[in-house]
Amino acid sequence: MVRRSGRRPGNQDTRQSILEAARSTFAEKGYDNASIRAIAASAEVDPALVHHYFGTKEKLFLATMNAPINPGELIPQALDGPREQAGERLVRMALTVWDSPAGTAALAVFRSALSNEWTARLLREFVVTQILRRAIGELVTDPAEAPMRSALVATQIAGILVPRYVLRIEPLASADPEILVAALGPNVQRFLADPLPGVFG
Amino acid sequence: MVRRSGRRPGNQDTRQSILEAARSTFAEKGYDNASIRAIAASAEVDPALVHHYFGTKEKLFLATMNAPINPGELIPQALDGPREQAGERLVRMALTVWDSPAGTAALAVFRSALSNEWTARLLREFVVTQILRRAIGELVTDPAEAPMRSALVATQIAGILVPRYVLRIEPLASADPEILVAALGPNVQRFLADPLPGVFG
DNA sequence: CGTTGAAATCAACGCTAGATGAATTCCCGC
DNA sequence: GCGGGAATTCATCTAGCGTTGATTTCAACG
Secondary structure: OOOOOOOOOOOOHHHHHHHHHHHHHHHHHHHHHOOHHHHHHHOOOOHHHHHHHHOOHHHHHHHHHHOOOOOOOHHHHHHOOOHHHHHHHHHHHHHHHHHOHHHHHHHHHHHHHOOOHHHHHHHHHHHHHHHHHHHHHHHOOOHHHHHHHHHHHHHHHHHHHHHHHHOOOOOOOOOOHHHHHHHHHHHHHHHHHOOOOOOOO | OOOOOOOOOOOOOHHHHHHHHHHHHHHHHHHHHOOHHHHHHHOOOOHHHHHHHHOOHHHHHHHHHHOOOOOOOHHHHHHOOOHHHHHHHHHHHHHHHHHOHHHHHHHHHHHHHOOOHHHHHHHHHHHHHHHHHHHHHHHOOOHHHHHHHHHHHHHHHHHHHHHHHHOOOOOOOOOOHHHHHHHHHHHHHHHHHOOOOOOOO
């Protein structure tokens, strides 16, 4: 029997609209403060339907993050190019991601990680294994210095993200991305490759 | 009859111990996730007593932050000294504050601000009026450039605080303060006074 | 048709939260 | 030594949460 009887899984845009409502609600309020009931209301749907589709709140969160976050394609772009401008490329990549729709999902993870334990673990593992080791680590020549230099680079990225997307402090929140690239790129570059007296040696 | 309710003999520094319990609990869990019941338990006190002393949860939070946060004395220290090392002094000051007991309160505000709306407003106003305008603004020569330069400096400070105190990512979390001063001081200095091509002009 | 089974809703459970007001106990000035 | 008021606790109230199971609706099939 190829086709079974019964109602076709019709109108699948309900599932999709729940996902979208979840993504924006999680991004806005973080994991804990985003209630399933609020998500359901935002999708104009019964709360129980959310469970029907996604099971638990954790699974809904993971489903929300699963689609948009896929660093596999972006990272090579950041690595490709002259070494002296790697700093600028990293900043530009971060801003591009966070200004895109996928950035909403990233913001959700980030905001949640700051107040919830298991989402924090999620973010930490993702950042360490995917971003720091895989991307930034490649750009640092001396392996012994890689952990500290990667962490310092992360410092710069977090430094933009928090004021610009989480706290929305002006003039950073509405600054043109290229201005931030010009401002922060050299600092990132310094952490990647310049000698750091007082830190190493 | 077993003595269950009623006034406790001696030791009426209860109010103070509630404040301390509140401060550390807020710092650890943020505003929303810190329950009055947990604070009361940590102070070995009935939850209703917390309300008796402080009214609402918001008022308790404000009372908790009121005492320790008083930047009036610190800021002159950061301003005093050679202009070329102002960046390092700012970083050192930030780390000193956050490593002190008062830093617990600051951490509470900061962590709360990342997931809660009204505490975010609280932090924004405090940062903008007290820190940015009053302190960092003094160090920037061109007034037209002050807002952006101050914000960029704030970027650097936030960049250390989040990984070091909120997320506790190594090796930043346990790095010696002077190492971070050496690493980040020059970046801050650049934002304070160096020409920023691509940002201004 | 009638059957089927997914979509969607309803009503409720158990839990935790902040808040309230009455009741109880004790300190302190008189 | 006594009475008022502050300190402390108790028992609740209300509201919202995630979750569950029963129930209803309805398009697609034989």
